[in-house]
Structures are given as structure tokens and as C-alpha cells.
Amino acid sequence: MRFSGLRVLREGLTGNKGWRPHWRDPAPKAEYDALIIGGGGHGLATAYYLAKRYGMTNIAVLEKGYIGGGNVGRNTTIVRANYFLQGNSEFYSHSLKLWEGLEQDLNYNVMHSQRGLINLFHSDGQRDAFVRRGNAMINQGDDAILLDREGVRAHLPYLDFENTRFPIYGGLLHPRGGTARHDAVAWGFARGADLRGVDIIQNCEVTGIDIENGAVIGVQTTRGAIRAKKVGIAAAGRSGQVAAMAGMRLPIESHVLQAFVTEGLKPCIDHVVSFGMGHFYISQSDKGGLVFGGDLDFYASYASRGNLPMVEHVMEAGMTLMPMIGKAKVLRSWGGIMDMTPDGSPIIDRTGVDGLFIDCGWCYGGFKAVPASGDCFAHLIATDQPHVAAEKFRLDRFRTGVGIMDEEGTGSQHNLH
């Protein structure tokens, strides 16, 4: 089933009776060439690229819940390539390029909208840090434009520019940054993988990883044992628990991150905006809701809902930056479980068990990473070699201390902030 404008028109005129399910609902087979644990964005994208680029079609994605029920359907949908550190910057740059061709590639509307992202700064020191970040982005081949206060006002006239505590000095505009509809990304990759023969098996929780003579031989699931000589873990917030099934202790803590959405409003925020003096970011969905979030709840948890202190903190930050949003009614809030690494950067690597691979540590930024993570993890699983865009995402950096990265760009140079 291909999507096209003509098809939508024809179905609209004939009662929408011709649409078929986007993927099959197969029973698990006894054996596959490879298994992916976790049917979130990363697991589904990995299966898609394994089938598309490496011709591996006798594979299955095992998902304990339903497609789109994890973080891939819970995030605030921001897609950007404005990372500072080497390692991260080339990876996210690669990801944004894949995003830019994704809808054509998947023949699926993921509502990718490059509406521009503006990171605000509020002091001379912060301006210096953003100038440096902007230069790094341009060197990487991405786009960055430094705006002064009046430049920001021209884009975002509704901000509180007169705030005496946090005056707005300017912003870094990343025109190719934006948003995409999160669950459509999961559906698009699921459909694309299924079309190439991948089995997507929902309601199938992995409960054990079978290892013999140091090599993986399969998994135990709530739907029986499944054999495979290659297994990839892409379980996001549950990575630590799944890796423990193979006797591994990951350098990961799981924390809740909350998000919020208001009632639908007429278009009023047409960029992604992030506040430089508090952890607050906001955009407006195509349905009109203001979608926003802030920092992690400050303790480890596997709960998918958050707590009130962070709600208060996020609302305060929003009101400080754009008092107009005080008039909007918040409809819903929810949480997702973040797989946080000590340096805030991900892991895409082999493990100590032959045939067992891991893709985790996406922290609060793994939605934008979905296409590149799938591409790079598929490369690793298929060829046993790291993809050039992800070769710094090594698991052993936390043991050896060599190659530790820092997503915020602070690293050992705290004077940058």
C-alpha cells in the first residue's frame, strides 16, 4: 500500500474502505537471524535499516507493549543538529540529514517541520558559549545564525524582554531545527520494516537472554523462547534491566522526564523556543496545543509519570519567559523513562557477549537521533564494525575514562557557562 495525494483523494471519495493495517501481527517464529529488543523509535529504525541496507529480513522486533507506547510517543518532538562536542555533532548532523529525506524514504508523513529553533541567552558569558556552539555547528556543515535582542524580538515578539532577572540578550537560531510527529515516526519505521519482511511482535516481553560459551543464542519471552545468533538491545529507559539479563551492569540511571500540553490554540508560537536560564522548551503542535517540558525529576525511577515539584518548576520557567501562556489551560502531562549516562551521550556498541549489541543512553535527546541511531546500530549489527558517525559512542569509555563526552559542551571547561 503506497500513500499518495491521489490515494487519499480516492479513499476520501469512497468511504475510506481501502486502507489496510500498516503492519502484520505475526506470531513469533522459533528462530531468526537477528532480534531487536524494544519496538521504540531506535529498535524499529534499526530493523528498517537492517532490512533496507543489509538485506537482513529474517529478523524480528520484540516489543513488550505496543508500538509507539514508549518514549518515542511521549517526547516533546524536537529535532535539531546543534550539538557541540565532536562525536555528538557529526552524529546528530547525520541524523538531521536522514530526517530531511525520511518522509520520501518511508513514503510516510511524519510531519517533519523545520520551523527553526531558537536558544535564548541572557548574559555575555552565555552569548560567548552560543557563539562558540554556533561556530562548531557551521564547521560541522549545519546552520546557525546569531541573533541580537532585536533579532529575537522580530521572531518572538511575545517574550518578556523586560524581565530584570533574566534579560534576553539574544539567541542562536538553528533554521533547520524543528519538530516531527513522534508516534508517526514509530509507525512509519514499523510499516517500512514490515514491508521488507521484518516481524514486528507486540505484547512480547523479553524475560531472559540466553548465552552459551560467551555468545548469545537467543532470548526467553512471554511468548516462548526465540533463537538468534545476533541480538540488539534498544530498550531505552529499561536498558539497565534488559542488560542485567545478560549479566551486565550498565553505566545508566533511569529518570523520569515530564512533558505537558495545553488546550488547542490558534497559531501563536511558530518556532521551537528554549529558555537559556531555566530548563524550559516549547513549540506548538499542528493541533494547536502548546507542547513543553523542562528538566528531569531529580531522582532515579521507573515510573512513567512525574511529580509536582518539577511541574511547578516548569510552569515557573514558562511564565518567566512568556507570561502570555499563563492564560492557556494545561490539558495533560505525562512522563517517560530516560536512560541517562554519566556524560549525557549515548552508547552504540558491542558488549562482552558475542553477538549481543547495545544501543542506549539516549537521555532526553533520543527522538532526534532515531534515524541515525537506526542506521548506525544496523551497521554495527550487520558488519560487526562501528559506523563512522557513531564510533565515539563506546561502552568502555565509562570504564577506561578515555573518550568521555559531555552533551552540554561544558566538559572540563566550565568557564564556558
Ligand SMILES: Cc1cc2nc3c(=O)[nH]c(=O)nc-3n(C[C@H](O)[C@H](O)[C@H](O)COP(=O)(O)OP(=O)(O)OC[C@H]3O[C@@H](n4cnc5c(N)ncnc54)[C@H](O)[C@@H]3O)c2cc1C
Ligand atoms: C517527556 C519527554 C520529552 C522528550 N523530548 C525529546 C525531544 O524533544 N527531542 C528528542 O530528541 N528527544 C526527546 N526525548 C527523548 C526521546 O523520546 C528518547 O530518547 C527516545 O525516544 C528513546 O528511544 P526509543 O524511541 O527507542 O524509546 P522507547 O519508545 O521507550 O522504546 C523502547 C521500547 O523498549 C520496550 N521494552 C523495554 N523492555 C523490554 C523488554 N524486556 N522486552 C521487550 N520490549 C521492551 C519498551 O516497551 C519500549 O517500547 C524526550 C523524552 C520524554 C520522555
